[in-house]
Amino acid sequence: MDKPVNTQTLIKDQGVPRIVVVGGGFGGLELVKGLRKMNAQVVLFDRYNHHTFQPLLYQVATSGLETGSIIYPFRKSLNRQKNFFFRLGDVKHIDADNNQVETSIGSVKYDHLVIATGATTNYYGMQDIAQHAVPLKEIQDSILLRNKIIKNFENALLTADHEKRNSYMDYVIVGGGPTGVEVAGALAELKKHVFPKDYRELNLMEMDIHLVEAGPRLLGAMSEKSGAKAQQFLEKMGVKVHLNTSVKSYDGYRVTLGSDEELITKTLVWAAGVKGAPIDGIRVESMVGGNRLKVNHFNQVEGYDNIYAVGDIAAMIDDDNPKGHPMMAPPAMQQGRHLAKNLLNKYEKDRPMKPFKYFDKGSMATIGRNKAVVEMPNGSKTQGFFAWLIWMFIHLMYLVGFRNRLLVLINWVMSYFSYDKSNRLIIGRTGVEDFQEKDNVIKPGNPQLSKNP
Amino acid sequence: MDKPVNTQTLIKDQGVPRIVVVGGGFGGLELVKGLRKMNAQVVLFDRYNHHTFQPLLYQVATSGLETGSIIYPFRKSLNRQKNFFFRLGDVKHIDADNNQVETSIGSVKYDHLVIATGATTNYYGMQDIAQHAVPLKEIQDSILLRNKIIKNFENALLTADHEKRNSYMDYVIVGGGPTGVEVAGALAELKKHVFPKDYRELNLMEMDIHLVEAGPRLLGAMSEKSGAKAQQFLEKMGVKVHLNTSVKSYDGYRVTLGSDEELITKTLVWAAGVKGAPIDGIRVESMVGGNRLKVNHFNQVEGYDNIYAVGDIAAMIDDDNPKGHPMMAPPAMQQGRHLAKNLLNKYEKDRPMKPFKYFDKGSMATIGRNKAVVEMPNGSKTQGFFAWLIWMFIHLMYLVGFRNRLLVLINWVMSYFSYDKSNRLIIGRTGVEDFQEKDNVIKPGNPQLSKNP
Structure with missing residues (x-):
């Protein structure tokens, strides 16, 4: 692609209203699908050419699943939808006065704009952590x-220095929410079942997995019972859980905790928070805490008539939800589907829009094989094997595409019986380059380069 | 990893002979497996942590297969072999006088050295092609x-200029051997079955696929009949086959053929030749044409007593094989297995080594669904559907690992019935960066960065 092109070249005007959707995550994708019958031109912009099933990113990171099985090309999911148009590009600026967005591939006019840019990792202003930590938000x-x-384990083989070897073998995960718990559990399984066979020359007893949580318990969004159960599961698997503990600094080697205790690791996984990923050009009065956009019950961004937001980026604040809905897949999907209906009502059927109401389906987290915690909205809870089956079933059900469901299922079944995680592959650059040094080139944790969506 | 470490740290001496194997391709891997019962320390060096099944690289490149299904971690395949040690590193120099190799992670002594570094793309000294063409030798x-x-097709949507759009949609494949034929066939299938649905805004009739071969027919290593049949299959699928045609230059946009005819394309796939990928330090007298190492019938490199070579890098020249064996998987695998037996004979059982004899199992190439050509060593030939079944069966059988076989089989079955290729994913960096410009950073076609094995 050469220079940004003008509107007319970027996409042909079809003489029907153009709805531009920015971001094809859970919210954006459901919205686009919901608009399939609307007499409109639905244009999706995304920086990737595929949807990402974020809840399973941690399994790709820990060699449990193949990359390709949790991402799905937009064009493949939607190529039967006649009013759907995709453009691979990064939306950089909204010019609301002219109903136009500026993107990396040119400008485009919209009649209605839906922002579904999701969330990005929140380092709470700690630059050293942003620079050295590993986030887990994108493929x-x-x-x-x-x-x-x-690479860490390959490197651990090469040093006789005890502390240095441990810096490669030890892991610090910050954030005791579902992601942190799931990463810690998966690493504990690698330690127990996989690495002792792969690295017979290393003493895997030396591998320490620390899970650091600032609050008084794990899984703060769930009940105390579930948090305690998750902690019990993890500790039984050898994970060291640090509650009421904050992280002060990290230089890529040394983690300083709030208590001034130090941990040594080359790998700090940051799962301690997210914030909205808004687009430049939205007036600041429409933003609330955590970089989210204030929307009304029709998902309209405050102060705009034809700009909407769904999903993590949207903060629908009311008495029941003083901070908006949780930044998770279910509210995003429900908002996307709901907004599609509202746009149809308002612009095509000339009917009034209906206010969104979130249907809480409960929450869950898995810790490892046969271990999960599940809470239903009616307050019933279950833990252990049955919860783990529910967790797997729900995740399979929500994966996009039959093929991906089949691949994930096969992987899970094979891993279950073999106790193995097969995707222990260094892909993306040659293994011999030093990961640490090259790393900054595309590391999304680097704030200047942080991506959305 | 910090600085190169010394021998003692890099790997512990176990008081038994140390056999260092450089490269875990078909030859290296079979050799290592064949040594499993030897009272020796078998140390494999590779730049990747996985074996690559090169015959199916073209299917990954054309969205037919997932990356992870044709590569397999060395540690996973070999973690039950007690005398096996893996080191992720690049062997840079052989110091034969001191029985030592210098690698990117330090020096290591050997008692016996086996070079299995394979082949790399041969641009025959044409720097412009090396710089702009896409090779297909590594994952x-x-x-x-x-x-x-x-990315080309996403870009083609953004330009109103006819020639420029065609530069994104047209493909030139140079080399009419199996790789070139297979890439051309797979692109023709994308053109017919996949892209018309994905890119409704483009006229796929504009997509031209050129296959350019310097010799008088396709599949020069096979019979005239097979070459003609492959050409007939391809032309029926819309591929433009140019025989007796060389390529003079390519600047990333304009291909100049030997006839001075010009083709416009942003993508020239170079499948026109390979050459050995030797390691620095081997005396030049031991090298023959095509950068290969001259070996005797015991795979000993000429002029050395304890340095061996197997596979593409080894040229075992005799009356039957004036240029050595073909640079393909079967001779590499057979040499690897044979050398393992010879090393056992010579160093452990004190028996004489036996000369290697190549058992030709025939050759084959696939053109697309239901289409392949197969030749048996007895001269019998088959083409079409039955040949295609044989092709698939053989490739599945030789894939490393049950899991990979299963994944590839499922992918093939699903693709067969859906006429789809599902892995249309841009992975590795964000889609919005300009591919062309970033490209040189890790592009293996770039000669300074060319990798072996």
Whole structure:
């Protein structure tokens, strides 16, 4: 591609209203599908050519799943939808006065704009952590983390220095939410079942996995019982859980905790928070805490008539949800589907829009084989094997595409019986280059380069 | 990893002979497996942590297969072999006087050295082609080509200029051997079955696929009949076959043929030749044409007593094989297995080594669904559907690992019934960066960066 092209070249005007959707995550994708019958031109912009199933990123990062089985090309999912148009590009600026967005591939006019840019990792302003930690929000993050874990063990073989060897073998995960818990559990399984066979020359007892949480318990969004159960599962698997503990600094080698205790690791996984990933050009008065966009019950961004937002980026604040809905897949999907109906109502059927209402389906996290915690919205809870089956079933169900479901299922079945995780592959650059040094080139944790969506 | 470490740290001396194997391709891997019962320390060096099944690289490049299904971690295949040690590193120099190799991670002593570094792309000294063409020898090549093909079509949407659009949609493949034929066939299938659905805005009739071969027919290593049949298959699928045609230059946009005819394309796939990838330090007298190492019938490199070579890098020249064996998987695998027996005979059982004899199992190439050509060593030939079944069966059988076989089989079955190729994914960097410009960073076609094995 050469220079940014003008509107007319970027996409042909079809004489029907143009709805531009920015971001094909859970919210954006459901919205686009919901608009399939609308007499409109639906244009999706994304920086990737595929949807990413974020809840399973950690399994790619820990060699459990293949990259290709949790991402799915937009064009493949939607190529039967006649009003759908995809453009691979990064939306950089919204010019609301002129109903136009500026993108990396040119400008485009919209009649209605839907922002579904999701969330990005929140380092709470700590630059050293942003520079050295590994986030886990995008497919690229999970590939980098997988490469890094395997490279770490190859490097650990090469040093006689005890502390240095441990810096390669030890892991610090910050954030006791579902992602942190799941990463810690998966690393504990690698330690127990996989690495002792792969690295007979190393003493795997030396591998320490630390899970650091600032709050008083794990899985803060779930009940105390579930948090305690997850902790019990993890500790039984050898994970060292640090509660009420913050992280002060990290220089790529030394982690300083709030207590001034130090941990040594080359790999700090940051799963301690997210923030909205807004687009430049939206007036600041429409933003609330955590970089989210304030929307009304129709997902309209405050102060705009034809700009909407769904998913993590949208903060729908009311008495029931003083901070908006949780930044997770279910509210995003529900908002996407709901907004599609509202756009149809408002612009095509001339009916009033209906306010969004979130249907809480419960929450869950898995810790490892046969271990999960599940909470239903009616308050019922289950833990262990049955919860783990529910967790797997729900994740398979929500994966996009029959093929991906089949591949993930086969991988899970084979891993279950073999106790193995097969994707221990360094892909993306030659294994011999030093990962640490090259790393900054595309590392998404680097704030200047941080990507959305 | 910090600085190169000394021998003692790099790998512990176990008081038994140390056999260092450089490269885990078909030859190296079979050799290592064949040594499993030897009272020796078998140390494999490779730049990747996985074996690559090169015959299917083209299917990864054309979205037919997932990356992970044709590569397999060395540690996973060999972690039950007690005398096996793996080191992720690049062997840079052989110091034969001191029985030592210098690698990117330090020096290591050997008692016996086996060079199995394979082959690399041969541009026959044409720097412009080396710089701009896409090779297809490593897993990284196939990912880059896949990314590039998809990015090309996304870019083609953005230009109103006819020639420029065609430069993105047209493909020139140089080399009419199996790789060239297979790439051309796979692109023709994308053109017919996949891209018309994905890119409704483009006129796929504009997509031209040129296959350029310097010799008088395709599949020069096979019979005239097979070459003609492959050509007939391809032409029926719309591929433009140019025989007796050389390529003079390529600047990334304009291909100049020997006839001074010009073709316009952003993507020239170079499958026109390979050459050995030797390691620095071997005396020049031991090298023959095509950068291969001259070996005797015991795979000993000429002029050395304890240095051996197997596979593409080894030229075992005799009356039957004036240029050595063909640079393909079967001779490499047979040499690897045979050398393992000879090393056991010579160093452990004190028996004489036996000369290697190549058992020709025939050759084959596939053109697309239901289409292949197969030749048996007894001269019998078959083409079409039955040949295609044989091709698939043989490739599945030789894939490393049950899991990879299963994944490839499922992919093939699903693709067969859906006429789809599902892995249309841009992975490795964000889709919005300009592929062309970033490309040189890790492009293996770049001669300074060319990798072996």
